[in-house]
Amino acid sequence: MSDGTLYDKVWEKHKVTELPNGQDQLFVGLHLVHEVTSPQAFGMLEERDLDVAFPDRTFATTDHVVPTEADKRQRPFPDREAEEMLSALERNTADSGITFFGFDSGKQGITHVVAPELGLSQPGMTVACGDSHTATHGAFGSIGIGIGTSQIRDVLATGCIAADKQKVRRINVEGTLGEGVYAKDVILKIIQDLGVDGGVGHVYEYGGSAIDALDMEGRLAVCNMSIEGGARAGYINPDETTYEYLRGREYVPEGEAFEERKAYWESIASDAGAEYDDVVTIDADGIDPLVTWGINPGQVIEIGDAVPSPADFDARTDREAAERALKHMDIEPGQSMLGYDVDVAFLGTCTNGRVSDFEAAARVLEGNTIDGDVRALAVPGSETVRAECERRGIDETFINAGFQWRRAGCSMCLAMNDDALEGDEVCASSSNRNFVGRQGSKDGRTVLMNPAMVAAAAIEGAVTDAREYLDDDPTGSAGGVGDGEVAD
Amino acid sequence: MADEQHITEVSGTGVPIPGDDIDTDQILPARFMKEVTFDNMADYLFYDARRDDDGERNEHPLNRFEGASIAVVNSNFGCGSSREHAPQAMMRWGVDGVVGESYAEIFRDNCKSIGIPAVTTDHETVTELQAWIEDNPDGDVEIDVEGETVSYGGRTIDVDITDAMQEALVEGIWDTTTLMYSNMSKVETTAASLPYVENA
Numbered sequence: 001m002s003d004g005t006l007y008d009k010v011w012e013k014h015k016v017t018e019l020p021n022g023q024d025q026l027f028v029g030l031h032l033v034h035e036v037t038s039p040q041a042f043g044m045l046e047e048r049d050l051d052v053a054f055p056d057r058t059f060a061t062t063d064h065v066v067p068t069e070a071d072k073r074q075r076p077f078p079d080r081e082a083e084e085m086l087s088a089l090e091r092n093t094a095d096s097g098i099t100f101f102g103f104d105s106g107k108q109g110i111t112h113v114v115a116p117e118l119g120l121s122q123p124g125m126t127v128a129c130g131d132s133h134t135a136t137h138g139a140f141g142s143i144g145i146g147i148g149t150s151q152i153r154d155v156l157a158t159g160c161i162a163a164d165k166q167k168v169r170r171i172n173v174e175g176t177l178g179e180g181v182y183a184k185d186v187i188l189k190i191i192q193d194l195g196v197d198g199g200v201g202h203v204y205e206y207g208g209s210a211i212d213a214l215d216m217e218g219r220l221a222v223c224n225m226s227i228e229g230g231a232r233a234g235y236i237n238p239d240e241t242t243y244e245y246l247r248g249r250e251y252v253p254e255g256e257a258f259e260e261r262k263a264y265w266e267s268i269a270s271d272a273g274a275e276y277d278d279v280v281t282i283d284a285d286g287i288d289p290l291v292t293w294g295i296n297p298g299q300v301i302e303i304g305d306a307v308p309s310p311a312d313f314d315a316r317t318d319r320e321a322a323e324r325a326l327k328h329m330d331i332e333p334g335q336s337m338l339g340y341d342v343d344v345a346f347l348g349t350c351t352n353g354r355v356s357d358f359e360a361a362a363r364v365l366e367g368n369t370i371d372g373d374v375r376a377l378a379v380p381g382s383e384t385v386r387a388e389c390e391r392r393g394i395d396e397t398f399i400n401a402g403f404q405w406r407r408a409g410c411s412m413c414l415a416m417n418d419d420a421l422e423g424d425e426v427c428a429s430s431s432n433r434n435f436v437g438r439q440g441s442k443d444g445r446t447v448l449m450n451p452a453m454v455a456a457a458a459i460e461g462a463v464t465d466a467r468e469y470l471d472d473d474p475t476g477s478a479g480g481v482g483d484g485e486v487a488d
Numbered sequence: 489m490a491d492e493q494h495i496t497e498v499s500g501t502g503v504p505i506p507g508d509d510i511d512t513d514q515i516l517p518a519r520f521m522k523e524v525t526f527d528n529m530a531d532y533l534f535y536d537a538r539r540d541d542d543g544e545r546n547e548h549p550l551n552r553f554e555g556a557s558i559a560v561v562n563s564n565f566g567c568g569s570s571r572e573h574a575p576q577a578m579m580r581w582g583v584d585g586v587v588g589e590s591y592a593e594i595f596r597d598n599c600k601s602i603g604i605p606a607v608t609t610d611h612e613t614v615t616e617l618q619a620w621i622e623d624n625p626d627g628d629v630e631i632d633v634e635g636e637t638v639s640y641g642g643r644t645i646d647v648d649i650t651d652a653m654q655e656a657l658v659e660g661i662w663d664t665t666t667l668m669y670s671n672m673s674k675v676e677t678t679a680a681s682l683p684y685v686e687n688a
């Protein structure tokens with residue numbers, strides 16, 4: 001059993017009591033709410049005549065169903081169902097005294113982008129959201145837990161969830177990332193090595209030299225995809241990078257109060273002698289950018305490698321999964337993903353929809369135009385991200401290259417709005433899931449990759465090693481890459 | 489009241505839903521989540537998988553085993569998104585219990601939250617049961633939550649269920665809101681002890 005880890009400490013601090021069913025009742029320090037999974041929960045609350053217990057610890061925004069085309073964001077939306085969902089959220093949050101970041105606030109966006117950039121997500125918190133990518137907030141050294149609608153009802157009514165404590169696996173990612181290799185590649189590498197269900201029963205604590213070197217936006221991308229590795233939560237111990245990122249953000253205390261808060265943050269980091277249930281080491285030295293070749297995020301290869309054959313896998317389930325994947329993606333074992341035709345390029349999401357992601361892609365796009373047959377969408381993760389990109393002129397690079405520059409939302413990550421794949425289109429995507437049907441068409445094909453690779457795929461109309469575009473970078477803007485702090 | 493419902497056993501005819509890593513995007517495609525209640529979710533269950541290219545119902549087991557109560561699935565069932573829409577759709581379609589090789593954790597939690605026992609056993613046992621249901625579409629499958637067994641066709645097999653789920657269902661305490669609401673004074677104390685919670 002783990003002992004002395006951040007997970008143990010945060011759990012202990014938030015444990016209210018043990019429940020008769022053997023689970024722990026855990027206080028949720030930050031509850032994030034969006035329009036898709038919450039209306040049913042608010043409805044259940046109303047049925048029972050219960051109030052929201054901690055409205056001050058609850059924050060809402062809208063992301064999944066909102067249109068991302070500027071002229072479609074007039075209310076009421078033409079899409080009646082989307083309008084109904086957003087109206088319900090506005091009503092529910094207003095009635096309960098919950099802060100709602102709507103369009104007018106200028107802060108609307110994907111919950112997992114908005115909460116970090118406003119300084120809502122902080123070390124030593126428990127964070128819950130009716131969304132499986134709540135692990136994202138673990139980048140700050142918090143415990144982010146994705147929950148279902150009945151559990152949202154629990155949190156609204158009691159400020160708590162009933163939870164089972166998990167084992168803790170420490171993942172040491174050692175080495176130095178090469179030029180053009182990003183946090184996204186690190187987490188894809190981890191999932192390649194440990195599998196999509198490798199994390200079941202565990203939370204992941206990421207550390208090691210390659211993780212330490214990442215900025216906060218990179219760390220958010222890594223923790224974001226913990227769930228794709230089967231782990232319910234993933235986190236990184238807070239350090240100076242974390243504290244400096246938080247300083248000055250809207251919901252972070254200032255002056256002396258900051259120092260006091262920081263003392264708490266430091267106190268919850270894993271002890272030097274902490275005990276883990278499991279420790280693994282991943283070699284990140286010299287890895288190449290990774291791309292998926294299949295229909296789950298574990299079906300992934302470094303860009304130079306060949307698509308594997310089902311026979312390469314030991315487990316029966318993996319062999320069968322590989323067969324289904326090859327058929328869906330219409331590729332052969334031994335083939336390279338380089339040159340795989342791409343119809344759509346999608347840049348955004350809670351994995352890679354932050355300023356540094358757009359910077360990395362812009363660096364590739366600078367001075368280039370996208371392939372005439374490619375439909376390319378750049379969808380900032382939040383309106384704050386959009387404003388910052390526009391302030392820096394990054395949007396111009398996208399527009400000049402032929403990308404559509406959109407407003408914030410989940411967009412084609414799961415296609416609950418108008419942004420969807422059609423037929424068997426192939427999408428080069430900076431999102432986190434390549435499941436069949438995920439991007440809105442049951443025959444659609446998703447190739448997951450880092451943002452620079454999405455840009456390169458858009459230019460070539462095919463999967464491409466984006467590093468080819470970095471060698472002769474005419475703008476010399478390399479300084480921007482990897483240094484993803486939102487300026488202010 | 490929901491919180492008094494003890495679930496010690498569930499039974500009925502079975503429906504095999506074969507395949508590993510069946511994610512919630514397949515169980516309940518995201519485009520059908522744009523409703524503010526769960527009421528119509530049964531209509532959307534496995535929507536794409538149940539239809540052929542011209543939108544006609546195909547030979548998917550859910551089309552062939554209408555009226556079934558026990559779903560039998562393979563490994564890592566319900567992975568992907570946390571949407572409770574997935575088990576809600578299954579429940580509203582008629583599923584009262586699930587037998588499988590393994591589940592994604594959020595999916596299993598969601599099942600517990602709505603009172604659906606999800607039990608596990610090994611690959612061979614699951615595939616045998618799936619084959620038996622194919623041959624015996626009218627045969628009864630019973631999950632004994634308390635005794636941790638599944639019975640069908642005169643056979644009884646041992647299965648596993650997590651302690652938390654078993655306790656919750658058998659004791660009728662799977663409604664965690666009611667359970668936790670009784671501890672509100674302790675919750676206030678915990679909240680007040682946290683340096684980042686103001687005016688708690």
Ligand code: SF4
Nearest residue numbers: 133349350410413414
């Ligand atoms: S961007 Fe995608 S993964 Fe992230 S919250 Fe939205 S739908 Fe979920």
